[in-house]
Amino acid sequence: MDPARLRRAVEAGWATAAGLGLQVDDASVVHDSDRVALRLAPCEVLARVAPLGHLADSEFEVEVARRLAAVDAPVAELEPRVEPRVHVRDDFAVSLWTYYAPVGPALAPADYAEVFLRHHAALRRLDLEAPHFTARVAAALRQVNDRERSPELSDRDRELVSDTLGGLSSAFGDDRAGDQLLHGEPHPGNVLNTGRGPLFVDLGTCCRGPVEFDLAHAPEEVGEHYPGADHALIHRFRAVNWAMFTAWRWREDDRMPDRGRWRVEGLNRVRAALERCGRG
Structure with a gap:
């Protein structure tokens, strides 16, 4: 602000x-x-x-x-x-x-996966209306395709982010049988290591989708400890998640601290994620 x-x-x-x-x-x-x-x-x-x-x-x-x-x-x-x-x-x-004062070191991947399992199990117990993750992808795509909202984004980078959001997200298809309620943005900044143990914060991003959408926000090693996770799907979601993040950073009215650095970092992460899933 x-x-x-x-x-x-x-x-x-x-x-x-x-x-x-x-x-x-x-x-x-x-x-x-x-x-x-x-x-x-x-x-x-x-x-x-x-x-x-x-x-x-x-x-x-x-x-x-x-x-x-x-x-x-x-x-x-x-x-x-x-x-x-x-x-x-x-x-x-x-x-x-x-207010929870953070304690101890960052979570080990196995501990991160364990708290994910408990959180996802709790989310499955809720009868709560929430948007599908594809609605968030569509919102980000509208931002990046509107030159007035993101006037400083170059044509080359705009095409990269737009193609990632539009192309990869459409590849997920309409099969939602495995979808459930998710946190939505459970990156390391939204998991606090506290005296009560690891706790998720920033719950307003709750949405529906496969658990791999959540896992793609965590460090890569976390998914290796999550039973039954589709690792190829996690890689694809990681590219989409970084493309969404980048779309928001290039909004003219974005107020994230150190926005300039994160604009560049976001684009680099999109390219790296695409290469990882064979779509570079």
Whole structure:
């Protein structure tokens, strides 16, 4: 967010928590992009603050978290001292979560796969409407094919990303018999190693599809420890996932930190993934 809007977002998160009786003496920015994550102290709450236009997305995330907590899924939990819902403050949607301090080293591949198995098992227990992953691919494709939304993307790179999204995704076909509810973006940044064990965060990306779509977000070694995974399908999904990531980074209004580096890195990762699955 731009500095002025970021200040207002911090104020909205602080005021929401304080207004609900939580003690807030300090707020530090944990993540700043299209929405903001704040650590509030000393109440140790994580406030997720999004523009009001993302109210429905925030409400969906809270509902997913509420249902997953009820089936003991390995996920970050909503703040238990307040009502589990989205609060509107100023022109922001604010949700309040338990803050988890990260502990220990990064997850070993076998541990990552084990928490995936538990998470996917919990997700299969939910009766929840969620978009299919192909809807997210289509949204990214619209972004990259619209020159006004991504004016700085070169013709050569636009063709690369567009062909990857359109060509590979169409190859997945219409057979959805093996689809289930997924996390949607379970990359290493969305898996916290905490005192409670590994927990998934950022649950608003929940969608439907094969488990390989989730596995393609994790380090490559993780899939080797996931029983029954289709490794060729993981490679194809990895190319599509990096193409989606790259499409968002080239939006003119993207606000991801260090966006310039990630634009280049995303394109390089797309090319590498295509070569890995024989489509370079």
